[in-house]
Amino acid sequence: MTELWLIGIGTGNPDHVTLEGRRALRDAALILVPRKGPGKDDLAALRHAILRDAGAKGRIAAFDMPVRDDALPYLDRVRDWHDRIAAIWARVIDAEAPRGPVALLVWGDPGLYDSTLRIAARLRPVPRLRVVPGITALQALTAAHAIPFNTVGGAVTVITGRRLRDHGWPGGAESVAVMLDGECSFTALDPTGVHIWWGAFLGMPEQILYDGPLAEAGPRIARMRDAARARHGWIMDTYLMRRRR
Incomplete structure (x- = not known):
């Protein structure tokens, strides 16, 4: 293994890729591009568009993403999935035998609610890692709505949809940002005094935004x-909620 570069590419807009990211894409010897199955071809197409826009010159190797085993408990399911992804990366890299860095394009930022770093740690030998930061979904969301992420002197709790469903509104939190929510978990909350800012396909031409008091906006957002998911076959979305002081 030489070097593995994890390059944050933002939320689907080629303009989100930083100058550092563009240089890294041009300098990589091999670029791994996942295929995520029927109905999600446009996700790979977006990656290829970003590569063309950045002027990438390295070889591009596509691979099929494995499917999670839903019969396993959640944490076991995720660990098994990560193990299988790492094994696929290793096979592709060995077969390509690149003479230079290997790059992966990571939606948003590799360090925020993304498992690429955890998967990379499973490779043997462990590669020399380089992480190029990217624009996160939370940044794209607040920019699209033209709102600040936090109130003056206030904190923001960032959680997953699963934790919101299982544990409810985090105790003492004024603002809550929710990632990886496939089930509209906000519908299980007491909406009194809560405002929601939601966005899907952030940064893309298909971007959808909506906000309002949770009691009224929640059902409409759902x-x-x-x-949108039925129309595209997939969806990426996130939201921020805030309680009135």
Whole structure:
């Protein structure tokens, strides 16, 4: 193994890729691009568009992403999935035998609610890692709505949809940002005094935004999300909620 570069590419807009990211894409000898199955070809197409826009010159190797085993408990399911992804990376890299750095394009930022770093740690020998930061979904969300991430002197709790469903609103939190929520977990909350800012396909031409008091906006967002997912075959979305002081 030579070097493995994990390059944050933002939320789907080629303009989100930083100058450092563009240089890294041009300098990589091999670029791994995942295929995520039927109905999600446009995710790979977006990666290829970013590579063309950046002027990438290295070889591009596509690989099929494995499917999670839903019969396993959640944590076991994730560990097994990561093990299988790492094994695929290793096979592709060995077969390509690149003479230079290997790059992976990572949605958003490799360090925020993304498992690419954990998967890379499974490779043997452990590669020399370089991480290029990218624009996160939370940055894209607040920019799209033209709102600050936090109130003056206030803290923001960032959690997953699963934790919101299992444990409810984090105790004492004024603002809550939710990642990786495939089930509109905000619908399980007491909406009193809560405002929600939601966005899907952030930074892309298909971007959808909505905000309002949770009691009124929540059901509408759930319907919009279902319709968008049916139309595209997939969806990436996130949201920020804030309680009135």
